[in-house]
Amino acid sequence: MTLKLYFDFLSQPSRALFIFLKLNKIPFEACSVALRNGVHLTDEFKTKFNRFQKVPFIHDREFKLSESVAIIRYLAREYNLDNKWYPKDSKKQAQVDEYLEWQHNNTRAFCALYFQKKWLFPLLTGEPPVPEQLQKFEDNMISTFNNIENIWLADTPFLSGNEVSVADIFAACEIEQPRIAGFEPRQGRPKLAAWLDRVRNEANPYYDEAHTILNKMAKKGGQAKL
């Protein structure tokens, strides 16, 4: 196998990339990186695997690439993909890209920050979150959910139009994350909840496969351990 995907199922873009590869039947070697054990923090990892010491990333023979969105574009070219997940049509692709760029400082940043401040850092440090700070992070996350509900899904069943795309996968994988911290994004948001179900259906069985650990942890209502 020439293509290796390095990932952790507790990383949102790792799940998105895993699902994208499976849906597109791109053969790859699945290389699990257990972030919870800190294996990515060594100098050896930095030199041999990924200079940014994060997941996900790929090695395609000698070529090393990080950044999940850059990776899906690279794979779309290398495997000559042209389907609903990442269309070649210039305007359709631009609409998928528009979400993939927007998400970084919205869905990605705010769901991850809430998850880290509410659940991950307290678990790692033993210190509870500062309530006012946490409220600010929750407000930002909720504002993002509102933008998805009221802007992105205003007129279409999926983020980039009438067809599902990799944009929906990236968004859904981020929005599932705060469930580990006990926050249920579906609650009180019927439009977002119905869209999440549609994305899951379109991306299954791989969506459920990538979310197995997360779903188990979410069942513990914010009390799961690493």
Next chain:
Amino acid sequence: MTLKLYFDFLSQPSRALFIFLKLNKIPFEACSVALRNGVHLTDEFKTKFNRFQKVPFIHDREFKLSESVAIIRYLAREYNLDNKWYPKDSKKQAQVDEYLEWQHNNTRAFCALYFQKKWLFPLLTGEPPVPEQLQKFEDNMISTFNNIENIWLADTPFLSGNEVSVADIFAACEIEQPRIAGFEPRQGRPKLAAWLDRVRNEANPYYDEAHTILNKMAKKGGQAKL
């Protein structure tokens, strides 16, 4: 003119996009949006111009697109570009993309946050920044400069390799921004300073054109007004 670019020269990605269009000789109508006057905050703007009420964005006849990085990719396809600024070669393009994705939650987020907290918000609200908060934002920004110096520019003269690309333009436009707030990114960073000079030389005369207002404001050492 079918392509309209809506921009404000005080917006970092606006400058980057303006320079990219000029360097690639893509004809466009330059539509200035004065953010300082709040013209983007009306319902009319949201409906007719950009649903996200930000700049930059383009209108290409009936097609509306926001997110600067999505826009350069769209234009690269529409105008069949294949040059150093955004190469078609799959691996080279991936390396440019890798930076363009990385920047969102690094250069983009941290230079902008510092600029807003140190200079913009105090000017708009009359309230000075909280010193400990500002220090945190400054630390994050400096950490990003260090990553550019020590990781991105470790072995190559430009961010994505031996040739300048649109990645360098996006990075430089972000790094110039804190100068308005009185922070000089070149100081004590000879590698970053030399790289900024190289990018400016490659992208001139458009680099200087896009930075005319910023350079005037930077001369006032953090005391400029809107």
